[in-house]
Amino acid sequence: MNPPITRGACAALDAADPLAPLREQFDLPSGLIYLDGNSLGALPRATAGRVQDVIRREWGQDLIQSWNTAGWIDHPQRVGDKIARLIGAAPGEVIATDSTSVNLYKVLSVALASVQAADARRRVIVSERDNFPTDLYIAESLARQHGFTLRLVEAGEIPAQLTGASGNELAVLLLTHVHYRTGRMHPMADLTAAAHAAGALVVWDLAHSAGAVPVELHRCEADFAVGCGYKYLNGGPGAPAFLWAHPRHLAGAVWQPLSGWMGHAAPFEFTPGYQPATGVRAFLCGTPSPVALAALECGVDTVLAAQALGGMAAVRAKSLAMTDLFTALVAQRCAGHGLSVQTPTDAAWRGSQVSLYREEGAYAIVQALIARGVVGDYRAPGILRFGFTPLYLRFIDVWEAVEHLVQVLASGEWRDARFHQRATVT
Known part of the structure; x- marks a missing residue:
């Protein structure tokens, strides 16, 4: 049996932590242990001032000139290039725009059209039965529109869908790299290679990966990826998401379904007919928000600051x-x-969270912890979910969080009726 882990041992880990200086980048409420960065990242100190500058100077003083003088028009690409450095992509391949759901609709539409053009017999989209619901809803919508079948399987059944008769009818494999509920991480390279061997394409959702775990889209030969800007990228609530497409899918004209004016080859010519822009810019749709993109850029910069201290390898x-x-x-x-524990103990299969299951009272336990200043979240059924953001969390925070969990369980305070009310779920 291992000796008990002490608070002092955790403090010693903090003293030796090469990433410890990165905590100073954030405005963290005093006395709060924040273990929900996988839902909403903490506020970077630079964000408020940067957003105020966009509002007061770039908008308030320079007005419409800022589309050119402040570079608003190119902001989606500039932020995209920064995100590219975190996900194993190259400059010019990532665009920061819209929401994860909207971006998924775009890339999945293009992927389905590409496969269908090559082999009309491929009519199946495969995804994990327990995938994040919005991904499944978007896939279901597209399947209904275009006569595809959405086939949902358990995680362990995915490899079998990529071989034999199942593989022959597969069009697209749609997966979230790190599972939102359990924190289980799919082997991106292996599954992508198997899907390609079957003749299918792969779309990856990086919502719980980007900024938390190393991602190598090019090395894995992935096809398309989307991701969230407000979790580990710390872009603020409702921050723009991002989208990536491998250059092999951008060689010709890309006709994505939301062909708005910003994705036009010459948006300011105002011609009635649509002509898609070249490269990833074709996935733009409507006018981007300079305020939201400025906040997202501040968040992405907090992750890029780790590059000088060991990069994503040190974060991981x-x-x-x-x-x-x-x-x-x-x-x-x-x-x-x-x-x-629902999260894999094997590091190769684990994202940056730990999910615990309890048959009784899981929601109330999470609420009791929040009342004590330990913020995690609940996912039905019975999951207490705790996200670990290495940029601002300390090892002593981990020790203190478990100390509060011990007290909540031992005292039975979670049985208090107020912790069972579900008018709002954090």
């Missing part, structure tokens, strides 16, 4: 150390309280 190392620590502390200190 700290993430694994924190999730290992949390899991070990729960095992040592919460035994007998009905908790089971």
Whole structure:
């Protein structure tokens, strides 16, 4: 049996942490332990001033000139180029725009059309049954519109869908790289290679990956990817999402379904007929928000600041150390309280979160923790979910979070009726 982990040991880890200076980039509420950065990232200190500058100077003083003088017109590409550095893409391949759902609709439409043009017999979209709902809703909508079948399978059944008769009818494999509920991470390179061998394309959702775990889209030979700007990229609530397409899918004219004016080859010629822009710009649709993009850029910069301290490899190392620590502390200190770990213990299969399952009272336990200043979240059924953002979390925060969890469970305070009310879910 391993010796008990002490608070002092956690403090020693913080003292030796090469990423510790990055915490100063954020405005964190005093006394709060924030373990929900996988839902909404913390506020960077630079964001408020940058947004105020956009509002007061670029908009307030320079007005419409700022589309040119402040570079508003190119902002989606500039932020996209920064995100590209975090996901293994090249400059000019990523665009920051719209929402994850809208971007998924665009790239999945293009992927389906591409496969159908090559082999009209391929009419099946495969995804994980427990994938994030918006991804499934978008896929279901497109399947209904274009006569495809959306086939939902368990995670362990995915490889079988990529071979034999199933593989012959597969058009697109749609997966979220890190599962939102369990934190389980799919092997991107292996599944992409298997799908390609079957003749299909792959669309990856990086909502719970970008900024938290290393992603190598080019090395994995992925086809398309979308991702969220307000989780680990710290872009603020409702921040623009991002979209990536491999250059091989951008060689010709890209006719995505939302052909708005910003995706036109010459948007300011105002011609009645649509002609798509070249490259990833073809996936733009309507007018971008300079205010939202400025906030997102500040958030992305907080992640890029890790490059000087070891980059995403260092971020990943700290993430694994924190999730290992949390899991070990729960095992040592919460035994007998009905908790089971749902997140893989094998680092190769784990994102930057730990999900615990409890049959009774999981929602109320999360609410009781929030009342104590430990912010995680709940996912039905029975999941207590804790996200670990290495940029601003400390190892001592992990120890303190588990200490509060122990007290909530031992005291039974979660049974208080106010913690069972579900008018709002954090």
